[in-house]
Amino acid sequence: MDKIFNRRRELSFQRNFRYLSRAFNDQFIGFLFIAVALLGYEYLHNLNSIHGNWLTILLVLFASSSFLFFGDLSTYIQNADQIFLIADLPDLKKYLKKSFLRSLLLNILLQFFLNLLLMPILLKIFGLVISLIYLFLFLLAKTFLLILKYRNIVKDNRVDWTYGINSELRRVNRINIFLNFFTDVKELKHDNRPTKIWDWLIKCLPQFNQSFHWILFTRYFFRSRQFMPTIILTTFFGMALAFFLPSLSAATISGLFIVFALAYQMKPIFSHYSNHKMAQVYQRDGKRKLTDFQLLAVAVFVPIVLLLLLSLLASHRKVSVLISILLIISFTWVIICWYLPRLVGFKYEIKK
Amino acid sequence: MTLKISHLTGGYGQTNTIKDLNFTIEAGTVTALIGLNGSGKTTTINHVIGLMQPKSGSISFNGQDSKSDSSNYQRNLAYIPELPIIYEDLTLREHIQTTIAAYHLDSKLIKDKIAKLLKVFRLEDKLAWFPIDFSKGMRQKVMIVLALLTDAPLLVVDEPFIGLDPLAVSDLIDLLKEKKAAGTTILMSTHLVEGAEKFVDQFLLIDRGRIRAKGKMKDIFKAFPQQKTINEIYLHLAREAANG
Numbered sequence: 001m002d003k004i005f006n007r008r009r010e011l012s013f014q015r016n017f018r019y020l021s022r023a024f025n026d027q028f029i030g031f032l033f034i035a036v037a038l039l040g041y042e043y044l045h046n047l048n049s050i051h052g053n054w055l056t057i058l059l060v061l062f063a064s065s066s067f068l069f070f071g072d073l074s075t076y077i078q079n080a081d082q083i084f085l086i087a088d089l090p091d092l093k094k095y096l097k098k099s100f101l102r103s104l105l106l107n108i109l110l111q112f113f114l115n116l117l118l119m120p121i122l123l124k125i126f127g128l129v130i131s132l133i134y135l136f137l138f139l140l141a142k143t144f145l146l147i148l149k150y151r152n153i154v155k156d157n158r159v160d161w162t163y164g165i166n167s168e169l170r171r172v173n174r175i176n177i178f179l180n181f182f183t184d185v186k187e188l189k190h191d192n193r194p195t196k197i198w199d200w201l202i203k204c205l206p207q208f209n210q211s212f213h214w215i216l217f218t219r220y221f222f223r224s225r226q227f228m229p230t231i232i233l234t235t236f237f238g239m240a241l242a243f244f245l246p247s248l249s250a251a252t253i254s255g256l257f258i259v260f261a262l263a264y265q266m267k268p269i270f271s272h273y274s275n276h277k278m279a280q281v282y283q284r285d286g287k288r289k290l291t292d293f294q295l296l297a298v299a300v301f302v303p304i305v306l307l308l309l310l311s312l313l314a315s316h317r318k319v320s321v322l323i324s325i326l327l328i329i330s331f332t333w334v335i336i337c338w339y340l341p342r343l344v345g346f347k348y349e350i351k352k
Numbered sequence: 353m354t355l356k357i358s359h360l361t362g363g364y365g366q367t368n369t370i371k372d373l374n375f376t377i378e379a380g381t382v383t384a385l386i387g388l389n390g391s392g393k394t395t396t397i398n399h400v401i402g403l404m405q406p407k408s409g410s411i412s413f414n415g416q417d418s419k420s421d422s423s424n425y426q427r428n429l430a431y432i433p434e435l436p437i438i439y440e441d442l443t444l445r446e447h448i449q450t451t452i453a454a455y456h457l458d459s460k461l462i463k464d465k466i467a468k469l470l471k472v473f474r475l476e477d478k479l480a481w482f483p484i485d486f487s488k489g490m491r492q493k494v495m496i497v498l499a500l501l502t503d504a505p506l507l508v509v510d511e512p513f514i515g516l517d518p519l520a521v522s523d524l525i526d527l528l529k530e531k532k533a534a535g536t537t538i539l540m541s542t543h544l545v546e547g548a549e550k551f552v553d554q555f556l557l558i559d560r561g562r563i564r565a566k567g568k569m570k571d572i573f574k575a576f577p578q579q580k581t582i583n584e585i586y587l588h589l590a591r592e593a594a595n596g
Binding site: 282 | 401402403423426429431433437438439441442446449450451452453454455
């Protein structure tokens with residue numbers, strides 16, 4: 001039993017690292033390094049100006065509780081196991097117990113390190129003792145959530161296969177969504193139920209452009225539910241940075257990083273239908289495909305960049321902000337016209 | 353509008369699934385590829401629709417080569433796959449829009465045609481449906497509607513009757529007959545010889561990547577004088593393959 005699941009875990013790690021190695025290329029690492037260094041500097045530099053008012057406490061608690069979403073019980077059970085492993089139920093239960101303990105240990109470590117990021121603020125607001133009690137209670141809450149999940153899978157003498165399999169599928173899909181944030185993940189299962197607001201927007205689109213790839217790109221973008229939440233979150237994060245960072249240069253660089261990160265989020269759209277048999281049979285016009293993709297990028301980037309610039313303007317009312325605005329607009333233009341075609345491997349696709 | 357296949361050899365990796373195939377399909381005729389599973393029917397079709405490139409030999413339609421003039425060649429063909437392959441994010445209406453866009457059709461001119469095809473396959477009230485809402489048979493009907501509305505001069509159909517109810521099979525046969533009468537060149541692969549015999553002009557019996565017999569069904573039987581039915585021919589070929 002352990003051999004089967006160890007192999008699955010190994011394959012899963014290999015797969016995730018393969019995707020991560022694709023995502024974290026030289027440019028991304030470089031940009032990330034600058035952004036993290038800058039944000040870290042700003043965070044520690046401005047720590048003294050943070051006060052323990054109720055709004056700050058609420059924000060810290062909100063940020064801290066959002067960490068609870070990170071990490072989950074990993075069982076690696078699959079749909080076919082409910083047939084093939086039915087005779088090995090006692091062994092399976094032993095394995096599930098082991099995997100629960102492993103997940104618990106990993107999750108506590110993960111939560112501990114995530115909370116370390118908030119520790120300087122917690123210490124500033126609450127002091128050492130209350131911060132430590134808070135951290136302990138927080139880890140206890142995560143442990144309780146994991147036990148609850150484990151108890152839902154292993155109930156007395158039986159294993160709840162439906163719950164266990166669905167919960168594992170959701171866990172893997174969450175990892176896929178995270179990886180898809182940086183690169184195209186083929187295994188990602190998306191939910192394409194229509195939503196009223198996006199469908200209204202889609203209905204307005206046909207008059208604008210009737211080309212084959214435009215129809216495919218826009219539907220995938222609006223309906224797959226993997227882009228809008230992350231793009232909205234990234235935009236809000238970028239707006240918050242642009243608004244709250246006291247230094248104009250730090251706010252500008254964070255704005256540039258948000259634009260750069262959004263380009264990565266757009267990447268999977270280009271290749272999503274590349275291996276679809278009907279797209280291969282009917283359409284070979286690669287240049288038109290790139291034009292439609294860049295058109296979609298313009299439609300996505302324009303409102304986001306506008307919001308970033310407004311946030312920047314709202315908090316930095318001085319003449320030098322005009323240079324930042326010019327810089328962000330030029331950078332977006334370079335990203336759409338020059339970087340996106342390279343990021344999606346346009347030359348390679350044309351050659352193919 | 354002739355489809356010409358000359359000395360076509362191809363396959364996956366190092367294996368040549370089809371070897372030295374030669375045949376021609378004239379405009380307004382139907383050719384059916386028949387044979388056992390794994391004989392090379394779908395590989396032949398994948399070469400004709402441009403999903404696979406020939407290792408040697410050539411495919412041309414109306415003088416346009418599938419390799420050197422692939423864009424123009426592919427613009428002339430419509431394809432119905434064996435298993436329905438539709439876009440999960442698009443409604444039926446949007447699938448029709450993509451087909452119109454891909455073939456540069458005038459939506460106003462083909463409005464009546466779309467309505468007729470949707471009515472024939474009882475899909476007219478399902479325009480807002482997503483693929484997830486369709487059964488397997490309905491998905492196949494969607495593929496048929498999309499291919500038939502294009503008016504492409506070359507129609508390639510891989511196992512068209514699989515997953516369809518008897519009424520839809522009969523409707524499809526009628527539509528294929530209409531297409532044939534309108535001068536469309538049709539290449540199909542099928543196991544259901546009885547249903548196809550009435551409108552197919554040429555059968556090509558493929559065995560282990562080579563054409564073993566061709567012509568009307570009586571010509572196929574002439575090549576296998578000991579066998580009385582198509583199933584007996586298939587059994588004979590299976591035994592031959594097993595004996596190497």
